[in-house]
Amino acid sequence: MDKRGLGRGLNALLVGTAAEDVARNVREIRLDSIAPNPMQPRTHFDDGSLSELAQSIREHxxxxxxxxxxxxxxxxxxxxxxxxxxxxxxxxxxTIPAVVQECSDRDMLLLALIENIQREDIGPVEQARAYQRMASDFGMTQDEIAKSVGKSRQAVGNAMRLLALPDAILGALEAGRITEGHARLLVPLEPAMQMAALDAFVSRSLSVREAEAVVRNLRRGESGGRGAAPSRLEPADPNLASLEDQLSLTLGTKVKVRSSSDGGGAVTIEFYSPEQLEGIVERILRQP
Known part of the structure; x- marks a missing residue:
């Protein structure tokens, strides 16, 4: 199967004329003769939603x-x-109506992922893990993944960066205790700060906007609590701290801004892999 066609989704496989349906050999197949997809990226299926679909199937x-x-x-x-x-x-x-399709392992995973993404109810952690599997099992780059699933490279990269978070945070995201927006705020932080922020987000039921203020305060505390000797570069003032936060959120990584007494300064952008660096450079160059 040509990867370039996958971004169009499953409609390209299933929608067609009656003659095409016959050619594709739609048939009733016994349920007990169909094994599950071992590459299914989705691990949780809502019981209530399945019950509703079952009732619809009984009727229609x-x-x-x-x-x-x-x-x-x-x-x-x-x-x-x-x-x-x-x-x-x-x-x-x-029995269930089925289309019998020739499919490689690679395309089997891609098609299962596309189906879930198009339904827009796959969780962000499951989605990120599926992208990671495409990269690790099949050697696909973020560009290839993005083209295959009809997403931007930035969206794929942002999703995969969530996997750098500790299991406790990923668990909170999967359980719905925090949203993907909350989780993105935690990516650039040090591990201890991540857990402190998570505790604040959950215990106080903060919105993403309120959570941004917590992250800002934590990072200011980090800057002010270091015991290193003063250098020519002074700690960031509140305006620069706000700029740090904006840059960190935009670039998806930790950014430090320091000013000097002569009006100059330095901006430090952290990255943890060559691919992340490529993504950061792309985002910078795309800015107007």
Missing amino acids: GVLQPVVVRRLATDRYELIVGERRLRASRLAGRT
């Missing part, structure tokens, strides 16, 4: 076929359609 049937690939005679493996498959079982069906 399965409106869109699942996509499978053949393993052996009368044995198949799911490519996309996990929710429809699960809901069909809940609805008491024994």
Whole structure:
């Protein structure tokens, strides 16, 4: 399958004329003959949502076929359609309409990811882990991932950077205790500051805007609490601290701004991998 076509999504696979449907061999396949997709990037399925879909299937049937690939005679493996498959079982069906499609392992993962992204209900951590799997298992660059799923390179890079956060923070994000916006604020911080900020976000039920103020205060405290001897570069004043925060959020990494007595100063931008550096440079060059 040509990766360039994947950004258009599943419609390119499933929508067509009646003749095309026949050519693609849409058929009723027994549910017990379909194995789950071992590359399914989604790990959580809401029980309430599945129950609603099951009720719809009882009343109207399965409106869109699942996509499978053949393993052996009368044995198949799911490519996309996990929710429809699960809901069909809940609805008491024994068969489901399916399209039999030739598919490599690489495309199987990509198609499963695209299906979930297009439904816009996959969690940010699951999405980031799926992107990371595409990079580690298949050697794809962020550019290739972005083109395959119809996203910008910046969106893919921002998602993958969430995986640098500690498990406790990722767990809070998955559980819905914080949002992706909260999590992004924590990426540039030192580990101890990340946990302090997380505690404040959750215990005080802060909005993202309120959380930005907490991060600002924590970073000011970090600047003022160091015991190093004074140097020619003075600690950032409140205006520069605000600028640091804006730059950190824009670039997705820790940025330090220091001024000197003669009106000059220095801006330090941290990065932790060559790909992150490329992303930072791209974002800087794109600014008007």
